[in-house]
Amino acid sequence: MYDLIIIGMGISGISAAIYAKNSGLNVLLLEKDTPGGLLNKINKINNYPGYSEVAGPDLSLALFESVNTLGIPYKIAEVESIEVKEDKKIVKTTLDTFESDFVIIASGRKNRKLGLSNEEKLLGRGISTCALCDGALYKDKEVAVVGGGNSALEEALYLSNIVKKVYLIHRRDTFRADASLVEQVKMQKNVEILYDSEITAVVEEDNKLKEILVNKEKHLEVSALFTYIGFEPNHDFLRTLEITDKFGYIKVDKNYETKIKGIFAVGDCIKKDIYQLITAANDGAVAALNVRKQKNVKKKG
Ligand code: NAP
Numbered sequence: 641m642y643d644l645i646i647i648g649m650g651i652s653g654i655s656a657a658i659y660a661k662n663s664g665l666n667v668l669l670l671e672k673d674t675p676g677g678l679l680n681k682i683n684k685i686n687n688y689p690g691y692s693e694v695a696g697p698d699l700s701l702a703l704f705e706s707v708n709t710l711g712i713p714y715k716i717a718e719v720e721s722i723e724v725k726e727d728k729k730i731v732k733t734t735l736d737t738f739e740s741d742f743v744i745i746a747s748g749r750k751n752r753k754l755g756l757s758n759e760e761k762l763l764g765r766g767i768s769t770c771a772l773c774d775g776a777l778y779k780d781k782e783v784a785v786v787g788g789g790n791s792a793l794e795e796a797l798y799l800s801n802i803v804k805k806v807y808l809i810h811r812r813d814t815f816r817a818d819a820s821l822v823e824q825v826k827m828q829k830n831v832e833i834l835y836d837s838e839i840t841a842v843v844e845e846d847n848k849l850k851e852i853l854v855n856k857e858k859h860l861e862v863s864a865l866f867t868y869i870g871f872e873p874n875h876d877f878l879r880t881l882e883i884t885d886k887f888g889y890i891k892v893d894k895n896y897e898t899k900i901k902g903i904f905a906v907g908d909c910i911k912k913d914i915y916q917l918i919t920a921a922n923d924g925a926v927a928a929l930n931v932r933k934q935k936n937v938k939k940k941g
Contacts, residue, residue, distance in 0.1 A: 642668045642740040644931055645731050647719050650677030651917050652907025653746030654703045655924030657712050660744075663932040668738060669707065670731070672718035676700025677748045678871075678908075679917075681770040683798045688917050696772070699917075719747075719877045724900060741938070742931045745878070745890060745898075745905040746924060749871035749915075754786070756842050766849025767842065767865050771795040775802045778864045784809055784852055786839055787868035793817040793825050795868055806831045807860055811838050834858075839865070873909040885911055896927035904931065 644660050646653045649671035660667040674680055682696030691699070707714060717735035722743060724730075729743045751769040753759055759767060768774040771785075775798065783803050785796040788810035794817075796808045808825065813835045815822050825831055834854060841853040842865065851861045873888045883898040884890050889911035896904045906923035908915050 642666050642738065643935060644668070644742045644744065644928070645670060645729065645738055645740040646744045646746055647731070648677065648746035648748055648907070648909075649675040649704075649707070649714065650746060650748045650907060650920065651679060651699075651703060652748075652920035652924040653744070654707060655921040656744050656746060656906060656928040657924075658706055658710060659925045659928035660931065661710050661712050663929065665928070665932060665935065667712060668740070669712060669714035670717055670719060670733060670738075671714060672716070672734075674700075675704045675707070675714075679703075681772060683772045683794065685917065721877055722881060722903065724903075727902060729902060741935065742902045742904065744896075744924070744927050744931065745903065745909060746907045747874045747877075747909045749873050749908040751867065752870045752872050754839060754842075754867060754869065756839070758842060758844055761847075762842060762844055762849050765847055766844075766863065767867065769867055771799050771866050774864065774866075775799050778803050780804050781863035782807070782861070783864040783866065784839075784860060784862045785866045785868060786810075787870070788812060788815045788817060789868065789870060790817045790821060791870075792868035793821045795866060796831055797821070797825055797828060799866065800828045800831050804830065807862065808833045809837045809839060809854060810835055812836065871908065871915075875909065887911075895930040896923055897930065902934070 643665040644667045646656050646669050657669050679696040679700040686693045717733035720732045722731050729740050731738045781803055782805045784807040785792050786809045796806050800806050837854045839852050840856045843851045851859050875888045890905040890909050892905050892910050896906050904927040906927045907920040
C-alpha cells in the first residue's frame, strides 16, 4: 500500500516523484517503456533553465539519476486500469496490482499519425517518428519530414546535416514554428519546402517505404519519412474513468486534481494552454505538494 502512485516517468512524473519523496510520501513510480518518455526523441533542448543546450536523452538520464539518488522505487509495467474503491485507488498493471491513497497520472502524449492505410506497417521500415534515433540510417539519402511546428522544423534542420536532401512537407502556406527556426530552415540549401502539400499515400516495395505521393499527383522517391505532426494523449487505461475531454486530454482543476478525488494528472496528458518541459515539471511539483496537503488533512481527520 502506497501513499501515492505516479504513472509515467517523463519530466512531469519524475518532478512529482521528487517533490513527493522529499515531502515524506511513500511513493511508487510506474513506467511502461523508457524513463524520460518523449524526451528521448528530442535532439536539442535550449529552453530548459540551467542548460544552455542539452540533448533530450541526456536530460532524461539526469532525471533518472535523481530517481535513483533519492531512492524512489519504480517498476516497468504498463497500467491497464485504475479503479476507485471507497477512497483507495487500485492500479492494475501488466506486472501486478498496486494500491494507494492517491494517483498522479503523468502518462504524456504519443506522436499523432497521418492516418494512411500502411503507415503503421511501415513504422521502422522507412517511416519514423524519431530523427535522433533513425537519422543516421539515411546518411547521404533523400528523406522527407512532414509537419509545420517546432518539432518538424528542428528535426528537418538536424537531418539536413546528415542526409543529402530533406523535403519539408507542410499542409499550409505558413509555419506554426518559431520565426527564428523558420529562418534557419529556409537558409539550409538542402531543404526543399513544399507548402500547401498533403501526403496522400505512402507507397511500399518489399515491405519498405518506396515513395510518397503528395497532393495525389507528385511522386517523391525518398528513403524515409519522418512524421512530426503533433501529439495526442496516451489514455487507453482511462476509458472507464470519464475524466477526459473529447480529444482524450484529462481535465483538471487548478490543483491538478481530476473530478475524481485523489486522482491528479499532470504534464502533456492534461488539457492546458502551454505544453513545454518547464510547464510539465511545474505541474508535477504542484500536484505532488497538493497530494501532501490532502494527506496531512486526512491524517488529522
Ligand atoms: P504542433 O506545434 O502541434 O505542430 C504540429 C504540426 O503538424 C502543425 O504544423 C500542423 O499543421 C501539422 N499537422 C497536424 N496534423 C496534421 C496532419 N494530419 N497532416 C499534416 N500535418 C499535420 O506540434 P510540435 O511541433 O510537435 O510541437 C508540440 C509542442 O512542443 C509545441 O508547443 C511546440 O512549440 C513545442 N516544441 C518546442 C520546441 C522548442 O521550443 N525548442 C521544440 C519542439 C516542440 P497546422 O499548422 O496546419 O495545424
